[in-house]
Amino acid sequence: MAEILERSGYLVKVRVEVPADRVKASYEALLKDLASRVRVPGFRPGKAPLKVVEARLGREALLQDLKERLVEETYPEAVRELGLSPVAARVVEQDLKEGEGFRYVAEVENYPEVRLPDWRSFALEVSPPEVTEEMVEKALEELRQRYAELVPVEREAQEKDHLFVRTEEGAEFPIDLAHALPHVREALLGKKAGDVVMVPVLNDKGEKVREVRTEILEVKTLKLPELDEEFAKTLEAESLEDLKNRVRESLKRQAERAYEEARERAFLEKLAEGLEVEIPPSMLRAEERHLLEHLAEDLYRQGISLEAYLEALKEKGELEKFQEDLRKEAEKRVRIALAREKLAEELNPEVSEEEWQAYLQAAARAYGVSVQDLRRQFGEEGLARLKERLRQDKAVQEALKALG
Template sequence: MQKIEIVDISSCKKQINVEVPAEKVSEEFQRVYKMVARTASIPGFRTGRVPVSVVKTRFRKEIREQVMQDMLPKVLQSAIVDNKLAVVGDPDISEFTLNDGQPFVFKAKVEVIPEFELKDYKAFQMTKKIRIITDEMVEKQIERLRQQQANLVPIEDREVQDKDYVSVDIEGKFLNHQADDIRSEGVQLEVGSPNIQPEFTENLKGMKLGDECTFQVNYPEESNNKALAGKTLEYTLKLNSIKIKEVPELDDDFAQGLGEYETLADLRQKTREHFEDNVKEEANQYLNEIVLEKLLADYSFDVPDYLVNGQTKDRL
């Protein structure tokens, strides 16, 4: 009968010392000898007629590896089950000895779920808070969908105005700093957008197709663009095109064009349902976190590295 010893390294780490009797080891070797002898192909011998003594010599390494593959998982699993170890991760096998006619000895370090006493948790009182979905939230989402479905339509018979989308060629020269000039063609800008320098908006407004303008921009030291911070540039813009955004009418045709809705009312209803599903999931997740915090506050125990590393990878 095999000998099993469990050594406590910590509350979540154990070392399993195993010794399998020599008789059992010999039985496994004999089984593998016969299996290899039935299929071995060696010059001078017919298949299935190779003597075991020849097999032992010719396939010594392969046979030992096969016995190891067959015995180790079974023996280790038996030790884990018999000792009721809640193992996580892969075992670390070391100091193993395996030879025919000798005991099979090895050590396995494993991580286990630590044991702890479950305290009373049924008395917890918590309130699930679910955000209220308003008509305004629904309409804002539908408006975002309208904006996503908008088209840019060319305009040729007027000057640039706020909220126009323009295409310009840009040349920029540094006036107080030695650096290569900036040159870009076909740059798309939304006039009046907070994402562009105010000087661009001021000079673009009133321009017509083909016009050029020149102006300076003094970038402050605290500018988010580190390459331009504290610099003064002289820009020349050439206006290539003017476009305006046309959004679809808010009607049944718009809803049907999205491919999932029959009418505008259907779009509103399903948008609301989508919001409601999300806030319910959000509330459940928040409640789960609160419950977990309350539970963990009453416990203190080590956690296996395998579980910690797994959670870390999932959150990256």
């Protein structure tokens, strides 16, 4: 039997009573389980009488194991019976006496109740997209840069040149001065093919530890193609004017996507900010752990451990600010997730089979696997979460459409 003793926001205090016959049956099952695994001198494995096993392990230790087993068995039943959706819980009181039932009290952090703000009155301050001729010209210039060729020049090296060099060890490689380390760039600027330069090597503290004799084999510069009819045709455009129109239309599509994404971000942030909710601390801690795990993965790819990164922040006196920013980001993400969930509950959009299959195919492409492999990897629970995300996406789009 389970009952709610107290309820305050997300925190619910629950009392659970387990009848004596169930306690006795669980104790006997525990003893039999342990008897099959515990070695007792003078008996073959699993053949020692239960009373002998009980005496060897100790009554107190067995009763502690029994309490843990009974909580594990009955807690899920109790929260289902009471209609709770726990996100965390801890046992605060326990009472188990010989020949009687078992009673315990648990403090449950229940999934929070959420109330949305009046989102239909939102005014989203997002400027509509505008594609200017300056943007078109810039995009065309970037195309020229992309199709530029490196050509040799008979002059001294300049800021954006590429140098081909040979070191005293015989290694040959190119150096892009625009992206070279400052001390390397300084040593090579103004030099020309045939020159020999001593390039410094610095340690982690920026101190010179040695110099490498480096011969400049060739100086090259980027030669941009002319923006003319011929260049347009290399890009499969009918003419230069056609190329400009294509670039303009592409920029408009990009601007429209960026505009829609900005409206969605502004809507969700406004929705989350106005959300009436008391978030259980365990949900915030879980999201903080999730963010740290992602950070650890990013740092690992750079050859840095999370511990070393946090220690460096501590040395610079920036750890407290990092932790505060982490808490704020975790709360923002949890609030947005709760807002999306509640909005989908309110609007209740339907996901057609056609939409679901298209979504699965897009997800499979993103993961680089087949739909069949995606289904197998995600399993039933994972697919259910994926479908719920699609339903929430639809709810957000419906809300944005209603706002006009």
